[in-house]
Amino acid sequence: MHALTDTADFWLQLKKEAREIADKEPLLASFVHACILTHHNFESSLSFILSNKMADDVMPALSVREILDEAYLLEPEIVESAIEDIRAIYTRDPAVTNYLTVLVHFKGFQAVQVHRMAHYLWQQGRHQLALFLQSRNSETFAVDIHPAAKIGKGVMFDHATGIVVGETAVIEDNVSILQNVTLGGTGNESGDRHPKIRQGVMLGSGAKILGNIEVGEGSKVGAGSVVLNDVPAHVTVVGVPAKVVGRPCCPRPCESMNQNVLEDNQPYEQA
Known part of the structure; x- marks a missing residue:
């Protein structure tokens, strides 16, 4: 009701x-x-x-x-x-x-x-x-999204031009994705081959997340980064290939939409 x-x-x-x-x-x-x-x-x-x-x-x-x-x-x-x-x-x-x-x-x-x-x-x-x-x-x-891809609610495709989402990709609730982001595979392999984007994530403009990998809850991927490995929860990654450079300034980067990764200077200590 x-x-x-x-x-x-x-x-x-x-x-x-x-x-x-x-x-x-x-x-x-x-x-x-x-x-x-x-x-x-x-x-x-x-x-x-x-x-x-x-x-x-x-x-x-x-x-x-x-x-x-x-x-x-x-x-x-x-x-x-x-x-x-x-x-x-x-x-x-x-x-x-x-x-x-x-x-x-x-x-x-x-x-x-x-x-x-x-x-x-x-x-x-x-x-x-x-x-x-x-x-x-x-x-x-x-915007090119395969019909089999799974997308949650509270999702924002900002500007959107050039976004590509592959067949086995998953975008959970409350995610923000900027223009020219690719959630793609790494070749012509079959099966589960695309990224899984967890809740609260923000993917900066031009980021490429490739392969059956996970971007953990509350993480941020900086603009222009190429992500080839799993990203832990609540970290900021940037670069080619992407590396952890700190922690986001808020628990849900999708909401703050802060593009400046230099402000995410809290150290990340791997468990």
Whole structure:
């Protein structure tokens, strides 16, 4: 019951923001009405926005929207995760002043939601349709996530361009990933071959995490680093190849989004 109430309150806030924008900027009035104000709940709005992004000349928006609506009905946690993603981005990004901006403008958020749909289809055995959505996601947002990859909630893809996530990768709850990050393999091996990113982690811009390795809870990977081995929990790694240089200044780097690894100067003592 709490989740239902929470979702309803979130939707009321979104509609309030939409009305304020329509009043302040008349040129956007039709846009916010189509995306928000004509809908009866958040999932209807979300499916409308994503289906219009994913449609192409041979796959109409209506067909894509039917798939999204089905998934949201049968798997309501997908919608709950989307709300947690919006709240996470609102909290972590100082450029964001309302929820509506994330929903209608942030391609990192939208790319993750399209992936949730593709992952749902993959789990249903509808692999070709899932791969179609992966392809459209890549073409539209420049974010390439294999449909089998597992992504938690409260996840932020900041700027998002160039993010690649491999088939057996896992991204747990409350993780922040910046542009041009790769969660990839180390060759053409099969099986479980991609990274596992634990809760609270922040991956800096351009970081490459390669192989079936783990980035431990609450750790930070500095921009441009190449990670080839397991990263312990609550450390900062940087370099090519990445090495431990200290500890993050907070227990959940995903929230502080502090990119300056030189400030993480607390010594790391291996157990």
